Amino acid sequence: MNTIGFLINPVAGMGGAVGLKGTDGMLAEAVRRGARPIAASRARETMELLKGAPFRYVTCSGPMGEDVLAAAGISDFSVVYRASPVTTAEDTRDACRAFVDERAEMILFCGGDGTARDLYDVVSDTIPLLGIPAGVKMYSAVFAVNPPAAAAILLSGATFPLHLRDAEVMDVDEEAYRAGELRARLYGYAKSPYLPGHVQGAKRVFEDQDEDRAKAGIGRFIAEVIRGTPEILYIIGPGSTTGAITRALGLEKTLLGFDAVQDGRLVASDLNEQGMLALLSGAARVRLVISIIGAQGSVLGRGTQQVSPRVLQKIGTGNVIVVATPHKLAETPLLFVDTGDRELDAAFGDHLSVVSGYHIAQRKKIG
Amino acid sequence: METKIFLCEEDMPRRWYNVLADLPTPLDPPLHPATGKPVGPDDLRVIFPMELIKQEMSPDRYIDIPGEVLDVLRLWRPSPLYRARRLEKALKTPARIYYKWEGVSPPGSHKPNTSVPQVYYNMKEGIERIATETGAGQWGSALAFATMLFGLQATIYMVRSSYAQKPYRKSMMQVWGAECIPSPSTKTNSGRAILEKSPDTPGSLGIAISEAVEDAATHDNTNYSLGSVLNHVCLHQSVIGLEAREQLASVEEYPDVVIGCVGGGSNFAGISFPFAGDKLTGKHPATDIIGVEPASCPTLTKGLFTYDYGDVAGLTPLLKMYTLGHDFVPPSIHAGGLRYHGDSPIVSRLVHDGVIRAMSYHQSEVFEAAQTFARTEGIIVAPETSHAVKSVIDEALKCRQSGEAKTILFNCSGHGNFDMSAYDAFYAKTLVDYEYPEQLIRESLSRVPKVG
Numbered sequence: 070m071n072t073i074g075f076l077i078n079p080v081a082g083m084g085g086a087v088g089l090k091g092t093d094g095m096l097a098e099a100v101r102r103g104a105r106p107i108a109a110s111r112a113r114e115t116m117e118l119l120k121g122a123p124f125r126y127v128t129c130s131g132p133m134g135e136d137v138l139a140a141a142g143i144s145d146f147s148v149v150y151r152a153s154p155v156t157t158a159e160d161t162r163d164a165c166r167a168f169v170d171e172r173a174e175m176i177l178f179c180g181g182d183g184t185a186r187d188l189y190d191v192v193s194d195t196i197p198l199l200g201i202p203a204g205v206k207m208y209s210a211v212f213a214v215n216p217p218a219a220a221a222i223l224l225s226g227a228t229f230p231l232h233l234r235d236a237e238v239m240d241v242d243e244e245a246y247r248a249g250e251l252r253a254r255l256y257g258y259a260k261s262p263y264l265p266g267h268v269q270g271a272k273r274v275f276e277d278q279d280e281d282r283a284k285a286g287i288g289r290f291i292a293e294v295i296r297g298t299p300e301i302l303y304i305i306g307p308g309s310t311t312g313a314i315t316r317a318l319g320l321e322k323t324l325l326g327f328d329a330v331q332d333g334r335l336v337a338s339d340l341n342e343q344g345m346l347a348l349l350s351g352a353a354r355v356r357l358v359i360s361i362i363g364a365q366g367s368v369l370g371r372g373t374q375q376v377s378p379r380v381l382q383k384i385g386t387g388n389v390i391v392v393a394t395p396h397k398l399a400e401t402p403l404l405f406v407d408t409g410d411r412e413l414d415a416a417f418g419d420h421l422s423v424v425s426g427y428h429i430a431q432r433k434k435i436g
Numbered sequence: 437m438e439t440k441i442f443l444c445e446e447d448m449p450r451r452w453y454n455v456l457a458d459l460p461t462p463l464d465p466p467l468h469p470a471t472g473k474p475v476g477p478d479d480l481r482v483i484f485p486m487e488l489i490k491q492e493m494s495p496d497r498y499i500d501i502p503g504e505v506l507d508v509l510r511l512w513r514p515s516p517l518y519r520a521r522r523l524e525k526a527l528k529t530p531a532r533i534y535y536k537w538e539g540v541s542p543p544g545s546h547k548p549n550t551s552v553p554q555v556y557y558n559m560k561e562g563i564e565r566i567a568t569e570t571g572a573g574q575w576g577s578a579l580a581f582a583t584m585l586f587g588l589q590a591t592i593y594m595v596r597s598s599y600a601q602k603p604y605r606k607s608m609m610q611v612w613g614a615e616c617i618p619s620p621s622t623k624t625n626s627g628r629a630i631l632e633k634s635p636d637t638p639g640s641l642g643i644a645i646s647e648a649v650e651d652a653a654t655h656d657n658t659n660y661s662l663g664s665v666l667n668h669v670c671l672h673q674s675v676i677g678l679e680a681r682e683q684l685a686s687v688e689e690y691p692d693v694v695i696g697c698v699g700g701g702s703n704f705a706g707i708s709f710p711f712a713g714d715k716l717t718g719k720h721p722a723t724d725i726i727g728v729e730p731a732s733c734p735t736l737t738k739g740l741f742t743y744d745y746g747d748v749a750g751l752t753p754l755l756k757m758y759t760l761g762h763d764f765v766p767p768s769i770h771a772g773g774l775r776y777h778g779d780s781p782i783v784s785r786l787v788h789d790g791v792i793r794a795m796s797y798h799q800s801e802v803f804e805a806a807q808t809f810a811r812t813e814g815i816i817v818a819p820e821t822s823h824a825v826k827s828v829i830d831e832a833l834k835c836r837q838s839g840e841a842k843t844i845l846f847n848c849s850g851h852g853n854f855d856m857s858a859y860d861a862f863y864a865k866t867l868v869d870y871e872y873p874e875q876l877i878r879e880s881l882s883r884v885p886k887v888g
Contacts, residue, residue, distance in 0.1 A: 395868075
């Protein structure tokens with residue numbers, strides 16, 4: 070990897086410190102409340118660690134990239150996009166298009182969920198995204214845990230090919246969020262680099278940290294369960310981990326939606342709440358298979374609105390199979406369930422058993 | 437008020453106790469992997485010396501310990517029995533807790549109780565080299581110690597994840613002159629086959645056993661040696677329980693509860709079989725005997741009681757035992773010695789018959805218990821042993837609630853001085869609590885071989 074697109078959303082995170090829960094459309098108010106830019110200093114922390122690394126950067130003018138690179142002592146970069154004086158989401162997307170034209174192989178950005186979503190609009194899963202966290206909300210899984218971790222991941226790519234995984238991009242409704250309600254939609258799956266074993270410590274490299282192999286193991290296991298229980302209808306949630314299950318069954322799955330499978334056959338695709346209720350009324354036994362979504366350990370309630378409390382009540386919390394790769398679980402100290410119904414949430418208890426490989430599960434705390 | 441209860445060397449047991457003699461009906465025989473027929477002595481001669489084959493199948497209640505073996509055992513036996521007064525006090529329990537401390541042996545665990553006689557019998561029959569496997573390294577170092585004493589060579593296949601986690605076990609084997617190889621290796625057909633399929637496998641005892649058996653079967657001067665599971669291993673370990681029973685009797689005690697951790701079953705057999713014998717013969721019918729295993733590899737609590745191979749490649753005889761399936765690769769928990777898909781056929785049978793009960797715990801809770809033990813009794817136990825400690829603490833806390841002053845005996849099978857990376861992980865809160873999704877596995881296809 071040589072060329073990295075580098076972009077800063079200079080206003081990211083400004084709303085958070087002044088209690089605005091996000092900066093989308095609220096910049097003027099944030100500034101009025103005395104908010105100061107934080108993205109530049111977060112990005113600089115990463116870039117100083119990357120000084121001397123054999124990368125070339127394509128970036129944006131001034132506060133959207135150029136200033137931080139220069140301040141970090143990095144000279145091998147070219148400015149390929151001139152930002153407007155007051156930057157907007159459109160600047161992020163336009164800059165990203167310029168990076169694509171310059172054949173960037175990775176996009177390193179500093180911002181929050183909004184920035185990730187804007188970049189994903191342009192590159193989808195064609196160019197990997199890695200976020201330096203600076204936003205107010207970071208429910209997407211493309212972010213490194215902190216600025217130094219972002220540098221460590223990229224440095225590992227200087228000598229070996231980077232490991233890539235599917236990472237959720239989440240779309241959080243900021244209006245609702247300000248009103249005290251978290252409405253997060255699963256927006257898509259970007260590619261994002263990660264360090265296998267990084268979280269678990271160097272001695273534990275023999276855990277199956279390879280995402281693709283772990284997914285294949287989960288897929289093979291649950292596919293065998295589905296074949297072994299032809300009397301049960303399986304509703305399979307969104308994501309690439311659950312996608313491995315349908316792949317093992319030789320079926321096509323909706324990436325962002327809920328599909329139904331029974332006896333190895335696809336019964337329904339991209340179900341909404343009504344569709345699920347209709348299916349449930351005719352089935353004797355039903356199980357729900359879902360993965361952990363986003364960076365915050367969400368099991369239900371973020372990006373799974375189709376599974377309403379009514380649907381979940383019919384399925385029964387005891388019939389929910391949760392799956393996730395070991396790497397995802399290592400990054401997720403606590404799980405949470407927020408179905409919109411407190412009693413239902415409580416029915417999951419204090420711990421969940423999460424299937425993390427072939428014939429293996431991990432016990433995780435619900436926080 | 438003694439803290440340590442000793443036996444004189446001259447009171448050391450001169451005979452091993454064979455619990456097979458006290459089973460109401462004989463054990464189901466091991467079956468030949470190719471023919472499915474019961475194996476005879478000749479089938480085993482390729483990898484075992486005759487004397488051990490005889491012991492494996494012996495109906496005799498007692499078997500004499502050879503003098504040369506006793507001379508070596510005397511280096512650390514009889515091992516002390518401790519009264520855990522400080523632990524009792526910390527738990528505010530009326531229970532009296534005793535532990536047999538096997539960490540005093542040179543390799544630091546109960547394992548040389550059987551490596552010494554096994555190597556002795558091989559030496560007697562002219563064998564020059566022993567091939568074996570090791571999980572956490574306790575067995576490997578014990579075998580290296582014994583081969584050094586009797587002038588044999590040793591090749592030890594060490595489960596890869598432990599090889600990385602516990603480098604000092606490998607150093608010990610080197611000091612005692614043994615060769616230690618991470619498994620799966622490229623030295624054997626079974627190792628190469630596994631590596632081809634999954635190059636990053638953490639390895640498992642099942643895989644390492646396949647490698648060692650293959651090594652032994654393909655070299656004339658080489659025999660195989662197993663550190664657990666088999667009847668003759670349980671027989672050799674009986675010295676632990678025999679001594680403990682004497683030591684307790686000297687303070688007019690007999691245990692109400694006997695506890696040990698279980699991987700393949702050898703240290704548990706050692707502490708418990710003499711008491712299981714007393715239970716079977718009606719002398720002490722009410723003793724509560726508990727085998728403790730990891731929740732991530734819950735052979736006795738969630739496995740099937742059926743015939744299965746002892747190794748991954750299917751080279752060993754089929755044993756009737758509790759099993760999670762011979763192709764099950766247990767997750768890389770720190771208690772590497774408990775990562776085994778099967779269990780001793782005798783322990784399995786006693787669990788099946790209700791003479792022994794089994795329970796399981798998660799990794800993080802057993803380290804919590806080990807910390808309590810280290811901060812009261814001082815000894816930092818091996819991760820395997822911490823499973824027994826957790827169960828002891830739970831039983832003692834039950835006594836606090838009920839007010840019963842039970843006598844609890846457990847086998848403190850080894851020290852954890854080479855397991856500090858595991859304790860580090862505990863303090864860094866990075867221990868993963870693996871589970872065995874039993875219901876789902878039962879629903880998926882069964883991989884246990886169909887026999888009979």
